[in-house]
Amino acid sequence: MAESTAPRRRGRRPAGEDTKGALLSAARAVFTEQGYDGATVRMIAARAQVDPAMVNHWFGGKESLFAAAVQMPITPEQILETVIPGPKDELGARIVRRFVSVWDETGGGPFVALMRSASSHDDAAAMLREFITHALFGRIARAIEADRPEFRAALVGSQVAGLGMMRYVIKVEPLASADHDTVVAAVAPTLQRYLTGDLGAG
Amino acid sequence: MAESTAPRRRGRRPAGEDTKGALLSAARAVFTEQGYDGATVRMIAARAQVDPAMVNHWFGGKESLFAAAVQMPITPEQILETVIPGPKDELGARIVRRFVSVWDETGGGPFVALMRSASSHDDAAAMLREFITHALFGRIARAIEADRPEFRAALVGSQVAGLGMMRYVIKVEPLASADHDTVVAAVAPTLQRYLTGDLGAG
Numbered sequence: 001m002a003e004s005t006a007p008r009r010r011g012r013r014p015a016g017e018d019t020k021g022a023l024l025s026a027a028r029a030v031f032t033e034q035g036y037d038g039a040t041v042r043m044i045a046a047r048a049q050v051d052p053a054m055v056n057h058w059f060g061g062k063e064s065l066f067a068a069a070v071q072m073p074i075t076p077e078q079i080l081e082t083v084i085p086g087p088k089d090e091l092g093a094r095i096v097r098r099f100v101s102v103w104d105e106t107g108g109g110p111f112v113a114l115m116r117s118a119s120s121h122d123d124a125a126a127m128l129r130e131f132i133t134h135a136l137f138g139r140i141a142r143a144i145e146a147d148r149p150e151f152r153a154a155l156v157g158s159q160v161a162g163l164g165m166m167r168y169v170i171k172v173e174p175l176a177s178a179d180h181d182t183v184v185a186a187v188a189p190t191l192q193r194y195l196t197g198d199l200g201a202g
Numbered sequence: 203m204a205e206s207t208a209p210r211r212r213g214r215r216p217a218g219e220d221t222k223g224a225l226l227s228a229a230r231a232v233f234t235e236q237g238y239d240g241a242t243v244r245m246i247a248a249r250a251q252v253d254p255a256m257v258n259h260w261f262g263g264k265e266s267l268f269a270a271a272v273q274m275p276i277t278p279e280q281i282l283e284t285v286i287p288g289p290k291d292e293l294g295a296r297i298v299r300r301f302v303s304v305w306d307e308t309g310g311g312p313f314v315a316l317m318r319s320a321s322s323h324d325d326a327a328a329m330l331r332e333f334i335t336h337a338l339f340g341r342i343a344r345a346i347e348a349d350r351p352e353f354r355a356a357l358v359g360s361q362v363a364g365l366g367m368m369r370y371v372i373k374v375e376p377l378a379s380a381d382h383d384t385v386v387a388a389v390a391p392t393l394q395r396y397l398t399g400d401l402g403a404g
Contacts, residue, residue: 063223112321119318119371128372153386154368154377161372162364166356169321170330170363175356185402188358200387 020058022048027069032126033038036076036134037067049143054138065200066135071114074102076135084143091144092192096184099160100167104180115169132157155194163187213238222260224250224377234328236269238336255369263304268337272329273316276304277338286345293346298386301362302375306382312368317363317371347399365389 026048030039041062049050059065067075079102103111117124132138137156141149163183166172175183176197193199228250232241243264247254260266269277281304285296305313319326334340339358359374365385367390368374377385 004257038324062323081344115317115367116321119314119321119368125372130374132368132374151376152379153389157372157374158364158368158377158389159361159392160364161367162360162362165317165320165363165367166334166360170327170334170359172331172334172356172359174353175360178353182402184351186396189395189402190361193391200384200391
């Protein structure tokens with residue numbers, strides 16, 4: 001309403017913003033349809049009707065475009081390279097520590113936005129499902145050659161998402177403001193059992 | 203702006219709906235300000251400018267009004283009376299089983315609505331915080347005379363909320379369609395440790 005009537009490059013938004021927005025929409029559609037592994041830069045660019053070079057120009061590649069599309073402040077690859085190396089029996093601890101480090105830095109606001117999107121839009125939920133199953137926790141479970149990798153990935157996702165809900169969305173004390181060591185000590189054994197422990201019958 | 207100047211009973215909705223809506227709004231405000239224990243039927247009725255008898259008429263009492271205000275299909279008391287009795291070392295199993303029973307029956311839709319509200323509205327988040335800390339999980343932790351009851355309640359809340367996210371909101375398989383026994387076997391030990399186990403240093 002109060003917007004200037006002067007043309008900005010003649011479109012409403014700068015050309016770069018249009019391209020970025022189109023690529024993000026296309027990415028959500030293609031990652032949802034093809035999965036994280038099946039989606040390619042070429043498919044996403046074609047869907048957005050832009051040159052594939054634009055993906056690298058604006059996002060730096062498929063992994064970063066995925067992170068942007070799922071509203072994550074970090075790519076799955078950046079998480080995996082700090083979480084996978086090290087003793088297998090401290091995997092749970094490394095995951096919790098990385099999770100609170102990444103999201104605490106953003107002040108939690110983007111996590112709230114992520115949960116709002118996931119509970120309001122099917123495509124956002126589908127992206128998050130892909131993130132948990134294939135891009136991140138599923139890859140961790142497969143990297144350690146776990147049995148039932150998808151079930152383990154979903155369980156890890158449940159505790160990590162729930163920790164984020166308590167800490168950033170609902171802000172339940174004293175978990176919301178607990179320091180990293182306290183959170184890691186309490187939650188790491190859960191993730192460790194989900195990844196390498198006994199899940200019982202069923 | 204578009205509000206009618208006609209008296210209430212001539213409004214667009216039946217008088218009962220107006221009273222119920224006013225009571226739900228008032229309940230959210232009073233429960234948030236006073237906490238679950240501090241809030242009274244009288245306070246809520248006064249805030250809604252209706253007779254206290256209307257609370258019992260429409261909701262059956264404070265507990266049911268709280269459940270309605272926090273969009274839960276069941277009252278904290280109904281949960282507690284089936285979860286608390288029984289062996290202390292099977293408390294985690296009883297909580298998981300009750301959780302999936304209650305929410306599976308609703309088809310999960312109301313849980314999605316709950317998460318959407320909590321991530322979009324501060325008052326809904328505050329109500330859920332009250333639910334976790336005082337109305338339900340905090341009471342369980344105190345009933346078994348646990349140390350650090352609030353921290354334990356928040357941890358239980360994190361796993362239960364996260365399980366709901368995976369099962370009903372993001373729908374990550376195979377957790378989304380796993381049968382109750384499978385979910386209980388996998389998740390109950392987590393809740394059990396959060397309630398009665400070692401939470402580590404910190």
